Amino acid sequence: MTDPLDPVLSRIDADLPQALDRLSDLLRIPSISTDPAHTPDVEAAADWLVKDLTAMGFSARKDPTTGHPMVVATGGAEDGPHLLFYGHYDVQPVDPLHLWDRDPFDAQVQDTPRGKVIRARGASDDKGQLMTFLEACRAWLAEHGSLPVKLTFFLEGEEESGSPSLVPYMKQNAEQLKADVALICDTGMYDAETPAITTMLRGLLGEEITIHAADRDLHSGMFGGAAMNPARVLARISSDLHDDQGRVTVPGFYDDVPDLPADIRAQWAELGFDAEAFLGQVGLRLPAGEQDRSALEMIWARPTCEINGMISGYTGAGFKTVLPAQASAKISFRLVGQQDPHKLRESFRDFVRARVPADCRVEFAEHGASPASVMSTDHPAFEAARQALSAEWPKPAAFVGSGGSIPIAGYFKSILEMDSMLIGFAKEDDAIHSPNEKYDLDSFHRGIRSWARIIDAISKA
Incomplete structure (x- = not known):
């Protein structure tokens, strides 16, 4: 037939x-x-x-x-x-x-x-x-x-x-x-x-943080050393987001993150993904995520925390010696499995608040949350x-x-x-x-x- x-x-x-x-x-x-x-x-x-x-x-x-x-x-x-x-x-x-x-x-x-x-x-x-x-x-x-x-x-x-x-x-x-x-x-x-x-x-969570310090930009010669620099605070918070192995350090971040099923892992292995060639397209060579995971897992099946933009102080032509009054960063999280974006948002904010000195304050702005x-x-x-x-x-x-x-x-x-x-x-x-x-x-x-x-x-x- x-x-x-x-x-x-x-x-x-x-x-x-x-x-x-x-x-x-x-x-x-x-x-x-x-x-x-x-x-x-x-x-x-x-x-x-x-x-x-x-x-x-x-x-x-x-x-x-x-x-x-x-x-x-x-x-x-x-x-x-x-x-x-x-x-x-x-x-x-x-x-x-x-x-x-x-x-x-x-x-x-x-x-x-x-x-x-x-x-x-x-x-x-x-x-x-x-x-x-x-x-x-x-x-x-x-x-x-x-x-x-x-x-x-x-x-x-x-x-x-x-x-x-x-x-x-x-x-x-x-x-x-x-x-x-x-x-x-x-x-x-x-x-x-x-x-x-x-x-x-992957889901997506967007957060913007702004660290406020003095009530105006300060002369770095007259106030440097004595006054807290919010750019320094932001840099510390940003560097604390990952450990030396590429893992995100926000408490509870890996809750509800499943391991890749064996049959899917086998299928992906057969695809012959070349991480060096993939990164080579953009002038890079070494995967920067969790070092115990393949690059394909990093992209498709693992959660991430990335700094999408930072701004503080004078960024125009030439040079201006100031301590900025504030410093801001836009940070996105790609989510997998059953990660709860709202729970993660609160955990991230607690993580940031714990690193803000007494003479500074932090302001948050949310930019979407989807699982x-x-x-x-x-x-x-x-x-x-x-x-x-x-x-x-x-x-x-x-x-x-x-x-x-x-x-x-x-x-x-x-x-x-x-x-x-x-x-x-x-x-x-x-x-x-x-x-x-x-x-x-x-x-x-x-x-x-x-x-x-x-x-x-x-x-x-």
């Missing part, structure tokens, strides 16, 4: 030119969400998607919010696994325009030394990624008239402008959006030949998707972590109570958010085929 996947893959190959035409049509809409002048364009992109999903047979609508609209569509099998697919149709501004080689919204396929690419703003982030999934569904429907899974599409128009309407909308529509598992396409490959499913996302997201790969959909990806690409897919923070995955967990699979086909050189953004034609083509395989695999899992 013929495998139902085979004609779908053949259809995808045959219809690639038409798929590129559809992607180009969407890319030509300048849906820049952060610029009020482009509000009609964001609406136009939402309308384009509603029309396309409706033409495929889905029940699609454009839901208004206090900002830009959400596009929601439903369809597929009533008795199959229920998947929620998330992507965003808004794009970043194109400035500086003079650094683009062509009109950012005149989408074209171009030849490059590394193969053909689709060049346009949003080609990789996130319209090209979004359309890989839509095209996979289109091929399934064209060949079989139906899908083997139940689907809900959830497409956002504010991701590039902070998603102000996202959480309120999800809370108001939680019952309609809940599914067995979420699929998020706004991510990338491990390398050009190795697909990845991101299952660990890590860790997906349960025990769900059968995860291994099914990994095997499906491995069948399409030259190298086996791996469950990987991400050093960054992707809030939508956390919201799916906390609001909709479901895990997410982050699967995308972006490459490191796609120049997202930058001039001359591109998406490899190979990523687009194999991405469509990959989603078709994943739909098939999950329906059988």
Whole structure:
């Protein structure tokens, strides 16, 4: 008996030119969400998607919010696994325009030394990624008239402008959006030949501290030695944050930090990550984190404390001999496992207060707090998707972590109570958010085929 996947893959190959035409049509809409002048364009992109999903047979609508609209569509099998697919149709501004080689919204396929690419703003982030999934569904429907899974599409128009309407909308529509598992396409490959499913996302905690001393800047000759220098206090606090082995010294910092599971550690070892080459790209050589951990663990699976900026005293041209009245630092923490950002904030502030001399005072300002997201790969959909990806690409897919923070995955967990699979086909050189953004034609083509395989695999899992 013929495998139902085979004609779908053949259809995808045959219809690639038409798929590129559809992607180009969407890319030509300048849906820049952060610029009020482009509000009609964001609406136009939402309308384009509603029309396309409706033409495929889905029940699609454009839901208004206090900002830009959400596009929601439903369809597929009533008795199959229920998947929620998330992507965003808004794009970043194109400035500086003079650094683009062509009109950012005149989408074209171009030849490059590394193969053909689709060049346009949003080609990789996130319209090209979004359309890989839509095209996979289109091929399934064209060949079989139906899908083997139940689907809900959830497409956002504010991701590039902070998603102000996202959480309120999800809370108001939680019952309609809940599914067995979420699929998020706004991510990338491990390398050009190795697909990845991101299952660990670090959380983020931001703190700003300001040490105050004298009521004004002081002459360093007249007051130096007698008056406390807040820059010196800040330097001591900053240096105390880590020990000689790279571990963070804030009390309780490693509470609720899990060890890496053995099977995930084995997968990561097979990736052949070269720490020296990775750091060499930026003129460095030696990993600076916990010395008993691999560099890949440091980036994906371990918590961090980093000083993002410091300022104090005179920083202009020339020289000015002063004792500054204050000194400030911005400090961020990347969180993993079950670390509680609010508990950590208080522990960090106690750590700082204990090091502030009697003649000084400290002021704190918070800059966000979100926990890590860790997906349960025990769900059968995860291994099914990994095997499906491995069948399409030259190298086996791996469950990987991400050093960054992707809030939508956390919201799916906390609001909709479901895990997410982050699967995308972006490459490191796609120049997202930058001039001359591109998406490899190979990523687009194999991405469509990959989603078709994943739909098939999950329906059988």
